Every structure is written in structure tokens, then in C-alpha cells.
Amino acid sequence: MSDSAKYDVACTSSGVDRKGKFGSIGSAAKAGICHSFSADGRCISLLKVLLTNVCIYDCQYCINRVSNDTLRVAFTPQELAELTINFYRRNYIEGLFLSSGVIKSPNYTTEQLIKALELLRKVYNFNGYIHVKAIPGADSELITRLGLLADRMSVNIELPSQESLKLLAPNKTKESILRPMGLISAKIQENCTDLVKYRHASKFVPAGQSTQLIVGATPDTDHKILTLTEGLYRKYHLKRVFFSAYMPISENSLLPSRDTKPPLLREHRLYQADWLLRFYGFEAKELLDEQNPNFNLQVDPKCNWALNHLDIFPLEINKAPYEMLLRVPGIGVTSAQRILSARRNGALDFSGLKKIGVVLKRAQYFVTCKGKVLEGLKITSDGTIRSLMADQYKLPSQFPEQLSFFTEPLVKREDVQQCLTGQI
Amino acid sequence: MPDGTDIVYAYDGSFEGLMCCVFASYEFKEIPSLIRPPSDQQTLFDTAKWIETDEHKADRVYNSIPMKISSLAQDLVKLGFLTCVPNKELLILHFLRLGFKHGGKVMTMLTDDIVCSLQKAVQHLTSESHKFKGFVRFSVYGEVLVAVIEPKNYVLPLLSPHFCDRYRSERFMIYDKTHRMALIYQSKKAELISVDELTLPEIDSAEVEYRRLWKQFFKTIAIEDRINPRCQRTLMPKRYWGQMTELNEKDAFARWQVAETGTGTRLSGTEVCTRDPLSTYRISK
């Protein structure tokens, strides 16, 4: 079962901070807690399962689509609740991430989900984290009930454009996805005022909502995906947008061929850009435009931006404001904050920077300390910097995504850590 | 001020005791080259000065930290005492001397070796304790949950609020094998006690079953094409694996294959096959 859901695992049990209650089990910690790391290096924090993989819909990219001949199973709400509580007591997991195929009808499916969560919350007194996926097409009243039981709710957009949806997910429309999304967003806002009015109103998805986009199943560009992402953050106040590199599951003329490798590097770049939007004060249009609609696979998006704005560099470490420090390749939120507090006690030099933990590998080309560049550093032309900044990915020029990614570890350890800690 | 290599303090190993060493260092106007907890080996020609723990003196030092330096510095010192950095006592002494001299700004003197080392040690402690919030694995024995950990730093005091909050209505114990200490929580009260050895009873069949399910989930969740053991080890170093259900090789169940009971039925349409949760795990391809 988790096999079907495994393609979109991600680590995000963060966003709510709830204390334990007497007579109940569980709490939700604000800083995400990883309970384990799977063999591919991703954080495992939630029990990620489908209530059932039965589905009446026929989304082409999905292994559970009705036209696919596969083994069908389902949990009863009772089984699911027991499994969750037993994993939770053993501290295997931080909570539950529940989604489901559409069984009978969107409303029926939602009712089953509600039953499972009600058991968990009310019978087992489970007070831990629950992320549930809303089923597109379900009634507002049911979505509202579901939302009151969960910490986070998501509606997956999956395909970044209406055309792609029509082609690949014939039973879904932009409307059927955006309506629940709008509803959730409105409920959250309404709930905020309710909570002020009556202190005991129960919370509607306190950890907000998120969504997921599939990358590489359709010809949609990074520019389109990133602009959509930005719009979702602004318009629907989403907490997170997740990207998932498309893994071909079957031969289908509408989709990339079976032997296409998942565009992992592209997915990675999108996550990096997403961090830039959320924590570094960047806007989508600064990173990509119609002329350059896709990310440079050799250089991360922040570096790429810096290379296109060499005129504002080098920055003086002892003078640059926080927002500008954040734009230096290699300086992340933690480093920038440390620089701010350390320089209050006197001007910093390069050895001081190292001591407070700033990694200079990239930053050295973009900063000065007390007006000086790092000793021994000679840069002849912009081209040199560009090549120095390039990730050590060996990409043949023509089909960057076609080569086998697995002969050498292309996404390096540091990249994964960066992605987790957001230091880019 | 004598700052000789010959002055050694010995104390009882308590935090109060260390505060008294700080007191003594000011009182005798000297800086010891070593402050020794009782567990350390004595050398043959040991001339260590025994510093008696005196609550009154300890309080004076401890309470002066927020007044003369800052409450952040007080927290740092408290946490510093739980770290595994070699000669943490001396480091704390030097930090406090620096703090009493410079005041609150000592906390931002990040380029100073002493301040930097202490902050790093504390970061190591807090990051290790954060990891353990996830990596602790309980086994259920009757009504009691028991976990064993082998941390480098003394993380139990930091883990206590988290687990006591999470498992409020449970009874549990976390045993720290490295420091031979146990956090015991029952009837809504937590205690830290010293435990030399721990022998656990046999686990029951339900426990065996949930461990197996968890391992199965753990295996299934990994995307084969993306297997990256190096990355996995960076994020979760091997030294934690010994006590983690899903990674413990010594555990007989690791190699215990899931029995193929052949209950899987192929259904078409919207009919649903409902059975025990275990079978739902078997549907890997």
C-alpha cells in the first residue's frame, strides 16, 4: 500500500506546535522531527498510506487508475487507526499522512476518511499530527468536517496546466481542484477570527494546506511551475508546494516513454527555488522568465541569479544589509544571522567568517571583508566564476535528463542537506 | 595570577560542584589547568585541590550569571555541562571568566576560541538530542514502554519534556546506556535515576508483529532507483542504528522474511477486499 504512496513522500510534519493533553496521547512538535531516513536518504516522519488503492478515476500517470490491472486492497478505518496508534506509541512516527483512491464516489471516500480520523482522535485520543488529502469533488460540508480532524490538508494539483489536466486526468478539472483549495483557505481565515471570538472553537487544519505538482510528465516549463507555485503561496496561502519527479509507470503515448529517467535534478532545482521564494525574499520573475523558462541544471538558482547580477557584487560583509547577505551564494539564513550578530563586536575578516561557520567555497567570489577580497583569490573573467560555480554534475550537453543518473551520485550529500536545512 | 600547569581541581561531578570551582578560582585568584570529575583516573602524584560543594557558593555564582552576563549565557553554561566535550569544566570556567569580564556581549564574541568551542559543543548536544526525539524506539512490555539509547552527550534532561508531553498518559522508561541513567515517567511524574544494568523481558507477539510491520513499511518507502546509502548515513549516522528497530541487524527479525500467505485477491471495479492490516503491506508489486 505504501508502495503506491511512496512516490510522493516528503518530510514535513512541521507547522503546528501543540502540547500534549492529559488523557490523550501525542503532541505535534514545531520543528519537524525525522524518525528515520529511508535508504534513499529521505526523512521518514509520517506513516504514509492510502486508505484504499481502489479508484474509479483514470489519471494516466497514476498506478491506481481504474484502467490499470492491479491488486486492490483497503484498510478498514479501525485497522488504520490501530496501526497508527501502535506505531506512534513506539515512536516510529510523528503522525499519519492519509490519502486514498476514490472509492464509489468522492463523498463516500471522504466519509471513510472521516471515520478513520474520528476513531483516531476520539476513541484512541490521538493528539499527534495528521495530514489528510482532500478528495477533489467532495461536498464542502464533508471537506470541512475532515479539516477539523486534521492538522494539514492538501489537494494535489499534480499537473501544472488545464491542458495537461484535460489530457491526463480526464475526471479532474482545474475547478474541482481549486474549489476545495479555496474552501480550505477560506476556512482557515474564518477560523482565525472564530478563535478570537470563541476561545474554544476547534481548529481547522492548524498546519495549513499544501499541494503537489508532478514534474516532467508534461511539457510545462519550470517557469510555469514556479509562477504557479508563487501564485499558490500568495493566493491560497499554502504552507508548502511539493514537487515530484515523474517516474514512468507504464507505456502510454501521452506520457514520457517508460525508459525516461525521472528528472531528479530538475526536481531538486525547483525545491531550491522554492526555498528562495519562501525564505530568501526572491520572486519567481527574478529567477526565470519567458526567455529562460527552465533552470540551469549546472548551477543552482541562487548562484545563477548572482552570476547574472555580477555588477552588484562583491558585497562588503561588514556593511551589507541582511537581505543582501542572503543573496550571496553559499550564505544561508543561519550564516547571515551569525554575521549580523558577530559584526556588532567589530569588523569581520575571512578567518573570522570561517570561525563562525560560514562556508566560503562559493561565497568567497562574491564578498569582501574590510574592503579586501580573500587573499590569493584571482578571478580573470566572469566565465571563470561561472565554471567555478558549476556543480560537479557531469552533464552531456544535449540530453541532460536522459543520462543515467545512477552511475555516480549526482545529487551530492551537501545538496540534500542544503535542501533539508535550506542553506543555499 | 598563577595560571600554572600544576593546579588541578577535583570536584564531585555535580553542576553545583562546578559552580563552586568557579567560585574557588576567583577566591584563590588562580586558574586551574584541569578540573576533574570523580570518574577520571587519578594520577600517582596527584596534588589536586578538592573543592567542596557548597550550595550557598554555587547559588551565588549561578545567580550572578544572568545579572552580570545574561540569561542566555546561563542557559549556555547549563547546557554546556551536559555535553561530551573533553574538559567541559575548564571550558565553562574560561567562558564564565570571559563573561564576567565582558558582560552580555560575550555571547556574540563568536570568533573567540572559548566562546566558539562552547557554542559548538552545545550545538552538538542540542542537535543530538533533537535527533533522538525521532530515533528513540520504544518496545511495549505489558503496559510499559521501554527504549534504550547510546548517546554521546547526556541528552536525557533535554528529551524529558518532549517525551513526557507526548506520552502523558503512558508509563515509560528511556535508558541511556552510555551514562547509565534512566528517565522514568509514571503517574505523571518524571525522574532521572542511575541504573547500572538493564535486563529486559522477552517481547510478546504483538510487539514482534508491529516491529515487522514497521520494517516492512521502512523497506517499501525507499525508492529503489534513488538508493543512496551515503546520504542516509550522513543524516542518520551508523552509531544510532544499533537501537533502531528498522536498522538493527542483530535483531533476528531483520532477516525474517514476510511470509507469503497468499491471501491477495485480484479484484476489479470498485469491490474492496478487506482484511487484516498486515496483508495490505504485502502488495509490493
Ligand code: SF4
Ligand atoms: S484520483 Fe488519485 S488515485 Fe485515482 S487515479 Fe487519479 S491520482 Fe490515482
